[in-house]
Amino acid sequence: MPKPIRTSRRTWVAAWAVLCAAGLAATAGLNASPAPDPRPERPVSAECAEYVADIEKQLAEAGKEDGGDGVLAFSRVRVGTGDDCTEELRDHLRGDR
Structure with a gap:
């Protein structure tokens, strides 16, 4: 088995x-x-x-009703509407608006 190449501590620090x-x-470039x-x-x-x-x-x-400890689920499908409000609902719940 060949010996591994040894590198000096200076090389690692550099x-x-x-x-x-x-x-x-x-990071500075992204922040600017x-x-x-x-x-x-x-x-x-x-x-x-x-x-x-x-x-x-x-x-x-x-x-x-439950002090915020429960889970509230909504169906994704709404019957009787031709308008898709997915984006508006997502924006509202995220707090974008």
């Missing part, structure tokens, strides 16, 4: 220092870059606004 400097430079433009506000249909308000009401009721 490599570690170079990697740290590169990481710090990359401008933030992306916010998404433009899209108009929300009345049906979607009503749906989001209904979900907020259900969340508030569920929080009062």
Whole structure:
């Protein structure tokens, strides 16, 4: 079995220092870059606004009933609507709006 190549402690320290400097430079570059433009506000249909308000009401009721320890689940499929409110609901629940 061949002997492994021995490297000096100085080589390891130098490599570690170079990697740290590169990481710090990359971090500084990312922090200095401008933030992306916010998404433009899209108009929300009345049906979607009503749906989001209904979900907020259900969340508030569920929080009062069990003190916030339970799990509240919603179906992804809504019958009788042609409007898809997925993006609006996701934005609202994430707090983007």
